[in-house]
Amino acid sequence: MKYSTSPTPMSNYPRSTSPLPAPANYSNYQPTTASAAVKRYKYIRRLFKFNQMDFEFAAWQMVYLFVAPQKVFRNFNYRKHTKSQFARDDPAFLVLLSVWLFLSSICFGFAMDLTKGELALFVLFVVFVDFIGVGLLVSTFLWYMSNKYLRRDPDGPDVEWGYAFDVHINAFFPPLSLLHCFQIVLFNSVLSNGSFFSCLISNTFWLASIIYYLYITFLGYSNLPILHNVRVFLMPLPLLFLGYLATLLMHWNFSEMLMMFYESRMRIRIL
Template sequence: MLSSTTSPTNRSKSSSSTSPPKPTAPSSAPNISTGSTPSDASRLAIPSGNSTAENNYHYRRQTSRTTATPSTPSYNYNTTPSSSSTSYYNYNNHHHLSSHMSPQAYLTRLLDVQQMDIQSALDQMKTLCSTSPSRAYKTSYYRKQTKDHWARDDPAFFALQVVFLVCTSIAYVIAFRVEGRGFVSGVLDFLVKSVGVHYIGWGVIMATVGRLISNDYLTVVGGTGGGSSSAGIGGSGGREIHVKQKVEWLYAFDIHCNAFFPMFVLLYALQFFLLPFVLGKSLFAMVLANTLYGIAFSWYFYITHLGYRALPFLSNTEVFLFPIAVVVALYVLNLVGYPFGFGWNASRMMAYVFFD
């Protein structure tokens, strides 16, 4: 007969199997996935006594914490104007005009000598007289990248050139011993012709004409730029141009200033020391004088070509080299016509214009 008495061992086993699970301490950690604190029911629903279920629960909790990503606000970074070509060009033209320095502001800076970078201007003058004058226009490319304009905002180059012309004016007045007028009036007269007419007047004409030719006939839109068949400054050859740009008048005047300096070195400085040789009436004097002027004017138009070639939105800038053909033709014409009394000495003509 089976005994109904339960052994202590069996009693302990049955009590352990029927005892309710021990409640765990409530967790105050927020639910990362929902952004709220778990409810009391969810806290009590944590499995206990079953290691596999408990491990799965904690794995799901850990996964929800690591995979939850906070929501980030969305921003509209598209600041490009309307896709319409008309509105885009209107926007660019307004930005173009507002970022450029006016001639009035440029002239105002001439009065602030302390802000001029004299050393940089001297370095550019040295580069223009070297065998690689195109390196002088790299500063214009960097200026466009940083300040959004091509022209110089420092008038130091222009101011130094005027100072050099004043010095040579005094030297030429002393050398030619101008009679019938005082020394001061002679210097002032030479300054008006050299600075006012040759440097500034000729520069205004060349800058205006060069800018008109470039903007009306050489500007590239929707194609490739680079100024010529080879790459321009900054590797711009073959670059696609999608924005209509225009040549700044001050940049065109900067091109004249750059091109004028080698001419100044040859026709004002070097010619001063060659006056005893170039003012004669012999064939040698005529050849020496005309060669000096031919090199000076050819170098002027070559550096002018380099200045417009540096702009990536211009093409076919070789047109600025065409005046060199006229210079060569005049040189050959004077040389061939000399035996027939048909030749001009450029230095003697210069002396007549400036001192007679």
């Protein structure tokens, strides 16, 4: 019996399944099997099961939102291939972000010299109104606009509301860190002395925060292959820079304005 010594063509070997996800093409994605109500119920139920949350991975995402936000959204793409949804199914990131906002709000309250009762009211208002309430409104607005105007195929897959909320809280974390944490350390010593230098530093913090928010939002929606023309999220940048220069010329210190807003709101609530 003769045995052939010629190599077998590669096409004759069975193809092995790659552990990596397929290229970003929505035709390769598995359709979402669970309804939005079911996914929302599972997400909310896991909010009370801390032992099932991956806080280490959520902390990793927070770090990379500053240094390499593209890597964070690459993970969302992987989740679509493995779990048939872009949105997070683990609320660990939301929990950590809420804790971070809670602690930073306490620091703000100390800087404003609030009483214990005023501090408790201030923290509740910031967490549940400024963060959760406004976040729900912004996420819903961007979810609606992206589905209505940015989808390639109006009859094809749509943007998940949960993913729109994830994009918002991702984009919210760097501004929160810059404005509620890093900036408050410098407020009494640098940012509130009434000089042009304090105005420059303060408004630069705000400029960087808004740029972070717009850029991460752009990355989030550009990660979806079902959307096009997502550069619309970057269109405000030139106007933003012009507005930044205008605030410096008019000596509008945004950090002082934020502190005045918080203080006036607390006086209204107490009355």
